[in-house]
Amino acid sequence: MPEPLLKELSKPGRVGISLPEPDVPVKPIDELLGRENLRTEPPPLPEVDQLTVVRHFIRLSQLNYSVDTHFYPLGSCTMKYNPKVNEEVAKLPGFAFLHPLQDEETVQGILKLMKELERMLCEIGGMDACTLQGAAGAQGEFIGLLLVRAWHRYRGEEDKRTRIIVPDSAHGTNPASAARCGFIVESVPSGSDGCIDLSALEKALKPDRNGQLPAAVMVTNPNTLGKFEREIVKVAEITHEAGALLYYDGANLNAIMGKAKPGDMGCDIMHFNLHKTFSTPHGGGGPGSGPVAVKAFLEPFLPVPVIEECDDKLRLSYDRPLSVGRVHSFYGNVLVAVRAYAYILSMGTEGLERVAEDAVLNANYLMHKLAQIFPVAFPGLCKHEFVLSLRQFKHETGIRTWDVAKRLLDYGFYAPTVYFPITVEEAMMVEPTETETKETLDAFVEALKSIFEESHENPQIVRSAPHKTPVSRLDEAKAARELKVRW
Numbered sequence: 001m002p003e004p005l006l007k008e009l010s011k012p013g014r015v016g017i018s019l020p021e022p023d024v025p026v027k028p029i030d031e032l033l034g035r036e037n038l039r040t041e042p043p044p045l046p047e048v049d050q051l052t053v054v055r056h057f058i059r060l061s062q063l064n065y066s067v068d069t070h071f072y073p074l075g076s077c078t079m080k081y082n083p084k085v086n087e088e089v090a091k092l093p094g095f096a097f098l099h100p101l102q103d104e105e106t107v108q109g110i111l112k113l114m115k116e117l118e119r120m121l122c123e124i125g126g127m128d129a130c131t132l133q134g135a136a137g138a139q140g141e142f143i144g145l146l147l148v149r150a151w152h153r154y155r156g157e158e159d160k161r162t163r164i165i166v167p168d169s170a171h172g173t174n175p176a177s178a179a180r181c182g183f184i185v186e187s188v189p190s191g192s193d194g195c196i197d198l199s200a201l202e203k204a205l206k207p208d209r210n211g212q213l214p215a216a217v218m219v220t221n222p223n224t225l226g227k228f229e230r231e232i233v234k235v236a237e238i239t240h241e242a243g244a245l246l247y248y249d250g251a252n253l254n255a256i257m258g259k260a261k262p263g264d265m266g267c268d269i270m271h272f273n274l275h276k277t278f279s280t281p282h283g284g285g286g287p288g289s290g291p292v293a294v295k296a297f298l299e300p301f302l303p304v305p306v307i308e309e310c311d312d313k314l315r316l317s318y319d320r321p322l323s324v325g326r327v328h329s330f331y332g333n334v335l336v337a338v339r340a341y342a343y344i345l346s347m348g349t350e351g352l353e354r355v356a357e358d359a360v361l362n363a364n365y366l367m368h369k370l371a372q373i374f375p376v377a378f379p380g381l382c383k384h385e386f387v388l389s390l391r392q393f394k395h396e397t398g399i400r401t402w403d404v405a406k407r408l409l410d411y412g413f414y415a416p417t418v419y420f421p422i423t424v425e426e427a428m429m430v431e432p433t434e435t436e437t438k439e440t441l442d443a444f445v446e447a448l449k450s451i452f453e454e455s456h457e458n459p460q461i462v463r464s465a466p467h468k469t470p471v472s473r474l475d476e477a478k479a480a481r482e483l484k485v486r487w
């Protein structure tokens with residue numbers, strides 16, 4: 001930064017910063033960087049007026065697909081509308097300008113909000129204690145699995161309980177988190193109804209040929225096929241009989257919140273995806289939040305710090321001898337927690353129930369309409385999402401799910417999730433969410449109908465899509481391997 005500007009900015013009160021004199025000798029810039037690396041001429045920056053800059057960036061922002069501009073039916077991602085009031089609350093200076101190293105006395109407000117949010121999440125999940133530290137769903141899973149390990153260690157069974165059982169329909173992060181935590185991962189198949197095959201699970205719960213026992217079963221309910229695991233109580237029963245814990249991946253909670261509680265289903269540990277269910281813009285790699293809630297017997301193992309009440313004050317306690325330790329710097333992604341708190345309060349109990357009802361209604365309406373074009377992989381009522389299979393369509397036309405997804409971009413729709421779950425050939429996974437209108441859902445159906453017709457009449461237009469986006473079809477493997485991050 002040029003010296004005069006630095007001086008100007010450092011004047012007390014100028015922009016609220018005052019830079020201390022450095023107490024280490026500062027080397028001259030050419031010594032630091034090497035004379036040969038220094039510019040000899042000023043960079044050729046364009047001289048443009050403010051309006052041109054504004055137009056440039058507004059135009060760029062309009063090229064982007066977002067929930068605020070387009071229908072975004074990305075299965076398993078809950079891309080719903082995030083009410084702007086939550087952003088306003090998170091922007092309040094009392095939240096936005098907090099510093100994590102502030103004295104506890106000065107952050108009583110945010111500690112209270114976090115404590116209350118923990119209580120609300122326990123209520124929604126049917127759990128007893130909660131930590132807000134997870135930074136995403138996947139980190140929530142990792143924390144949950146650390147708790148599983150800590151529990152078995154506490155009971156002297158850590159060496160025997162080394163296996164985590166995961167249904168084949170699970171999100172990829174489930175087996176990845178278990179492996180990352182040092183467990184052996186075993187998959188159990190789904191039955192023809194898309195739900196866990198109980199007899200396969202019963203077998204998996206037995207000791208393996210090395211005498212190793214299951215440490216936990218991870219379930220997602222509704223699962224990633226959009227199906228409610230009707231036998232969840234039985235799943236919990238046989239899991240517990242086998243001495244294992246039941247982990248609940250709460251990423252799909254949008255479909256059941258206020259209606260059913262994982263704690264009542266028999267789950268011992270769960271994570272929430274606050275950014276999905278409780279309304280934080282996500283999908284662009286921004287901060288998420290994956291709080292973990294547990295039944296009372298696992299509370300002593302929760303990560304530190306824990307928010308505790310003491311003499312009418314809230315404080316962060318590290319004095320937890322059985323804790324799995326720290327899992328995040330400071331206290332988690334606190335501003336996502338603020339948004340979730342604002343969302344829960346503004347929706348209220350009835351509002352949250354209505355979310356689940358409308359998410360399920362929209363998904364069933366859309367599934368019913370689309371079933372007239374492409375077969376549904378697991379017919380019957382769904383919860384928040386459903387999976388279509390374009391296997392037969394590909395066989396008839398040579399056109400893949402991939403091509404249809406690309407063509408949808410030309411029609412102004414964000415493409416649904418494709419090729420997931422991997423158990424369904426040519427899968428297309430659609431999650432409309434509760435915030436979409438019937439008109440939008442109908443327009444999406446019409447677009448897919450048109451693409452279906454094009455695929456028979458003019459397949460090349462589908463095969464070479466998209467045509468209206470700033471860049472046409474990319475070789476994605478090449479793009480990932482030979483990443484160019486600048487023009």
Ligand SMILES: Cc1ncc(COP(=O)(O)O)c(C=O)c1O
Nearest residue numbers: 076077136137138171173251288
């Ligand atoms: C079912 C399920 N579990 C776990 C995750 C992981 O969550 P995150 O992306 O926040 O790590 C997702 C994400 O989409 C999911 O759909």
